[in-house]
Amino acid sequence: MLIKLKPGLRAAEVDRLKAKLAELLPGADLAGGRGSLSVHTGRLELLGAKLALIENLPGVLKTELRLEEACPRAxxxxxxxxxxxxxxxxxxxxxxxxxxxxxxxxxxxxxxxxxxxxxxxxxxxxxxxxxxxxxxxxxxxxxxxxxxxxxxxxxxxxxxxxxxxxxxxxxxxxxxxxxxxxxxxxxxxxxxxxxxxxxxxxxxxxxxxxxxxxxxxxxxxxxxxxxxxxxxxxxxxxxxxxxxxxxxxxxxxxxxxxxxxxxxxxxxxxxxxxxxxxxxxxxxxxxxxxxxxxxxxxxxxxxxxxxxxxxxxxxxxxxxxxxxxxxxx
The missing domain is CATH 3.20.20.70 (Aldolase class I)
Incomplete structure (x- = not known):
């Protein structure tokens, strides 16, 4: 999943966002920090279930699921x-x-x-x-x-x-x-x-x-x-x-x-x-x-x-x- 961040976030705000993402998606790999975050997890159903909560986190501008994350069964x-x-x-x-x-x-x-x-x-x-x-x-x-x-x-x-x-x-x-x-x-x-x-x-x-x-x-x-x-x-x-x-x-x-x-x-x-x-x-x-x-x-x-x-x-x-x-x- 790609998370676009709101402009002007301070490093401390990005760190708090990462901590919250780790709480919502245990075991997920997080990368990035300036302008966007990339999230990788094998727990795709959990990702879908938590998506609305992630979109509502402070500092998140928008989220985008990769095709393989959105449609794993298909x-x-x-x-x-x-x-x-x-x-x-x-x-x-x-x-x-x-x-x-x-x-x-x-x-x-x-x-x-x-x-x-x-x-x-x-x-x-x-x-x-x-x-x-x-x-x-x-x-x-x-x-x-x-x-x-x-x-x-x-x-x-x-x-x-x-x-x-x-x-x-x-x-x-x-x-x-x-x-x-x-x-x-x-x-x-x-x-x-x-x-x-x-x-x-x-x-x-x-x-x-x-x-x-x-x-x-x-x-x-x-x-x-x-x-x-x-x-x-x-x-x-x-x-x-x-x-x-x-x-x-x-x-x-x-x-x-x-x-x-x-x-x-x-x-x-x-x-x-x-x-x-x-x-x-x-x-x-x-x-x-x-x-x-x-x-x-x-x-x-x-x-x-x-x-x-x-x-x-x-x-x-x-x-x-x-x-x-x-x-x-």
């Missing part, structure tokens, strides 16, 4: 065992999740699921709840969608990835689906993170727009602490509700992949907000080292009631997969 979690869920050969980290933004009705979803599997998807987007900016927008079909998910899983043999928007939905999603998704809007919903971790199922965690790597991994830390280390990190850009010329944060993908053994995938559909820009964003993510993609794709992209403008048609999805295969050779 940084040391082993790669999750996802081969059986995503029907992959051992050692193949590539994950391809595809489907309409949300399930709209049984017939269209089952048709989409079958055709996406035939095209090469190894998991299905299976949203029945959708957090929307406007209360008048389509919110998802709700619990009746679980029976449709069951039929799609039996028909295709593919895993279902379903977003939770409330703690009350977790039990039903865990029974019906294979991966619980925490969307970008809920990355900082800590009670939802605790609830999502409790069943011990894999969780796909999207980065919230504007979130730093530390903030993203702190949300992953909640998941590990409260019940699951089976985590997939998903980068989705920094914009909501409109096309964004910035697209995916490719640097964030590289930094997350370097910091943790957890798989890092990308959602170019939401990052681009425009189906014409999705393929380029998807390929850029793969070149940046992404372990997979989450794509909105459907045979009925032109008539989708939600996110149609960023949903790939089946021909476009098939072309993109051919380009991805070439890139992965």
């Amino acid at each position: 940084l040391t979690a082993p790669p999750p065992e996802l081969d059986a869920i995503f029907k992959k050969s051992r050692g193949d980290r590539f994950i391809l999740i595809a489907g309409p933004c949300a399930i709209e009705d049984e017939a269209s979803y089952l048709a989409a699921a079958s055709r996406l599997k035939a095209a090469g998807a190894n998991a299905l987007r299976a949203a029945v709840y959708k957090p929307r900016t406007s209360p008048y927008s389509f919110q998802g079909i709700g619990p009746k969608g679980f029976s449709i998910i069951g039929k799609a899983k039996r028909r295709t043999g593919l895993a279902a990835v379903t977003e939770a928007t409330s703690e009350t939905q977790i039990a039903a999603i865990a029974r019906a689906c294979d991966v619980i998704q925490i969307g970008a809007r809920n990355m900082r919903n800590y009670e939802l993170l605790k609830a999502a971790a409790a069943p011990g199922k894999p969780v796909l965690l999207k980065r919230a727009p504007g979130a730093t790597l530390k903030e993203w991994l702190l949300s992953a830390e909640y998941l590990v602490k409260y019940g699951t280390a089976e985590i997939i990190l998903c980068e989705r850009g920094d914009s909501f509700s409109k096309p964004d010329p910035r697209g995916l944060d490719l640097k964030m993908i590289r930094r997350a992949a370097a910091a943790t053994a957890l798989p890092v995938i990308a959602d170019p559909s939401h990052a681009a907000g425009d189906r014409d820009r999705v393929p380029a964003q998807a390929l850029a993510a793969m070149k940046a080292g992404a372990d997979g993609l989450m794509l909105e794709a459907s045979p009925n992209s032109d008539s989708a009631v939600i996110d149609g403008r960023q949903t790939l048609s089946l021909p476009a999805f098939t072309r993109l997969l051919k380009d991805i295969k070439k890139l992965r050779r």
Whole structure:
């Protein structure tokens, strides 16, 4: 931990601060003294528990935890065992999740699921709840969608990835689906993170727009602490509700992949907000080292009631997969 000191502290005041730190963090190594102090301790949970007290000590201007101090569990979690869920050969980290933004009705979803599997998807987007900016927008079909998910899983043999928007939905999603998704809007919903971790199922965690790597991994830390280390990190850009010329944060993908053994995938559909820009964003993510993609794709992209403008048609999805295969050779 780095402690920035208030300007003008006398040596005696710094000594008193060091003594108090030694009292709060027994055995910690303290270094520095002019302008800042560096604190090293292996007791990371104690450090987190005492942080508020340290910040309030006389002479402390601000504190900053190193990434390994803030997120020790997320940084040391082993790669999750996802081969059986995503029907992959051992050692193949590539994950391809595809489907309409949300399930709209049984017939269209089952048709989409079958055709996406035939095209090469190894998991299905299976949203029945959708957090929307406007209360008048389509919110998802709700619990009746679980029976449709069951039929799609039996028909295709593919895993279902379903977003939770409330703690009350977790039990039903865990029974019906294979991966619980925490969307970008809920990355900082800590009670939802605790609830999502409790069943011990894999969780796909999207980065919230504007979130730093530390903030993203702190949300992953909640998941590990409260019940699951089976985590997939998903980068989705920094914009909501409109096309964004910035697209995916490719640097964030590289930094997350370097910091943790957890798989890092990308959602170019939401990052681009425009189906014409999705393929380029998807390929850029793969070149940046992404372990997979989450794509909105459907045979009925032109008539989708939600996110149609960023949903790939089946021909476009098939072309993109051919380009991805070439890139992965």
